Amino acid sequence: MENFFICGGNKLDGSLEISTSKNAVLPILAGCILCDKQIVLHKFPKYEDTKNMLNILQSLGAKYFFQGDSVIIDCQPISKREIPMELASKIRSSFFSLGAILSRFKKAKVAYPGGCAIGARPIDLHLKGLKCLGVKIVDKHGYIYCDGTNMKCGVVSLDFPSVGATENIMLASVFLKGTTKIINCAREPEIVDLANFLNSQGAKIYGAGSSVIEIEGVKSLNGVEYTPISDRIITGTYILATCMCGGNVELTNVNYENVLALISKLKNNCCKITYKSDKLTLVADKRPKCISKIDTRPYPGFPTDLQPQMTAFLSIAKGTSVVVENLFESRFKHIAELTKMGADIIINDKAAIIKGVNELYGANVTCFDLRGGAAMVLAGLVAKGYTTVRDIHHIDRGYYEMEKDLQKLGANIERIKEI
Ligand code: UD1
Numbered sequence: 001m002e003n004f005f006i007c008g009g010n011k012l013d014g015s016l017e018i019s020t021s022k023n024a025v026l027p028i029l030a031g032c033i034l035c036d037k038q039i040v041l042h043k044f045p046k047y048e049d050t051k052n053m054l055n056i057l058q059s060l061g062a063k064y065f066f067q068g069d070s071v072i073i074d075c076q077p078i079s080k081r082e083i084p085m086e087l088a089s090k091i092r093s094s095f096f097s098l099g100a101i102l103s104r105f106k107k108a109k110v111a112y113p114g115g116c117a118i119g120a121r122p123i124d125l126h127l128k129g130l131k132c133l134g135v136k137i138v139d140k141h142g143y144i145y146c147d148g149t150n151m152k153c154g155v156v157s158l159d160f161p162s163v164g165a166t167e168n169i170m171l172a173s174v175f176l177k178g179t180t181k182i183i184n185c186a187r188e189p190e191i192v193d194l195a196n197f198l199n200s201q202g203a204k205i206y207g208a209g210s211s212v213i214e215i216e217g218v219k220s221l222n223g224v225e226y227t228p229i230s231d232r233i234i235t236g237t238y239i240l241a242t243c244m245c246g247g248n249v250e251l252t253n254v255n256y257e258n259v260l261a262l263i264s265k266l267k268n269n270c271c272k273i274t275y276k277s278d279k280l281t282l283v284a285d286k287r288p289k290c291i292s293k294i295d296t297r298p299y300p301g302f303p304t305d306l307q308p309q310m311t312a313f314l315s316i317a318k319g320t321s322v323v324v325e326n327l328f329e330s331r332f333k334h335i336a337e338l339t340k341m342g343a344d345i346i347i348n349d350k351a352a353i354i355k356g357v358n359e360l361y362g363a364n365v366t367c368f369d370l371r372g373g374a375a376m377v378l379a380g381l382v383a384k385g386y387t388t389v390r391d392i393h394h395i396d397r398g399y400y401e402m403e404k405d406l407q408k409l410g411a412n413i414e415r416i417k418e419i
Helices: 022-032 048-060 092-105 124-132 163-173 189-199 232-245 256-265 304-314 333-340 370-382 402-408
Strands: 002-007 012-017 038-041 063-067 070-074 107-111 136-140 143-147 155-157 179-183 204-206 212-216 224-226 247-252 271-276 279-284 293-295 320-324 344-348 351-355 364-366 386-390 413-417
Touching: 002 370, 012 232, 012 402, 022 038, 022 048, 022 092, 022 163, 022 189, 048 063, 048 070, 048 092, 092 107, 092 124, 092 143, 092 163, 124 136, 124 155, 124 163, 163 179, 163 189, 163 212, 189 204, 189 224, 232 247, 232 256, 232 271, 232 279, 232 304, 232 370, 256 304, 293 304, 304 320, 304 333, 304 351, 304 370, 333 344, 333 364, 333 370, 364 370, 370 386, 370 402, 370 413, 402 413
Parallel strands: 012 247, 038 224, 155 179, 293 320, 364 386
Antiparallel strands: 002 386, 002 413, 038 070, 063 070, 107 143, 136 143, 179 212, 204 212, 247 279, 271 279, 320 351, 344 351
8 A cells, every 4th residue: 555645834836737637538538449540649647547447448359559658549459348347346437438339339238337435426317318319228237238229319418417428428429320419418628628539530529518519420430649638627736735835836738717617716815826828827925715615516617526625725724614515425535534634624414614724734644535635635735744645546546646746846745655
């Protein structure tokens, strides 16, 4: 097991390039299944989740190799239509491959997906959507068996704008004759990126980024060289880290619009943020101030994936803040850990009431999920004394060598193997 050992108190200073978005790359990798020509993904991020998704493609029969920071993928040899339990349980986005496998082979068998332990994470919307397209579904012994022999285009109206369900249905519809419509779909930038990736190979997907997507079926895809978007959650994590520690940081490869939900909340708070081209500059020289209410919502609302890091930020802000988590019911596990470090937070159902303290102190804390783990690192960076953050394999799922990024900015953080 590996831990982070952090000596808190350093200001953050320097420049850092933000890496490629995990949540964009995962559905894009599933999308590779649709194409029997070579695909090159540039700036490929080696997070544990993206590496696991490559393993899933390989288990289906695909071949891939790395060239510098690019990955070259050949899905032509894919022959299997089944994602086994041991791979699916490692990563939730294995489930996106269902739509893509169905699209290419008309039959698929996929185990129930894994992922962060942040709540029930049902898949009913995915299955309902596929049924609307004529897929016959049998749910047996932990596997979903799908028969898409009679698949046809149709209208899918989602009860909630689920990111994963939107991506799955998009992937399932690319080759369906006629036009498929997804109503009340998710509007996340990662959806737009998936549509751009597929369209650049000849798919005809219109409206991504709005609440209605239309997919006009095409016969085949051409392969492409593609660079997915940068990671808005990592960008937000390092913005909040700088705000907490104070300092002067430049982040490059940033898409400003995608992090506006966070930046708008930091207006008149503790920092000055400027932005030009893909470069964001942040000067933080004051104590954070409370924010009356943070409410997690689908994009363009405040992202649930930044809720734990924001909670850490507010734990040292002047005054009382309220954070409401609307998306995932078990996404407050980091709060008990923050209180071990001196934070004053009470949970009332979906709301966390945070009374900002003057300072946190170092402690021995544990990660329970990816973004909650990032929040513990942020708390450790600003805390007085030493913090050990345990079970950091959760963090490695979505941040590549996070300690190296933070060391570049002057933080005192080390990765330590526990014997
Ligand atoms: C994706 C992201 C995840 C992010 C989340 C919300 C990836 C790999 N993961 O997850 O990081 O936290 O979006 O922005 O991109 N729901 C149902 N039934 C379903 C599907 C979802 O009830 O079939 C509910 C969920 O319980 C949740 C809400 O819809 O309350 C949003 O979930 P969804 O957008 O599907 O999240 P994911 O795609 O799992």
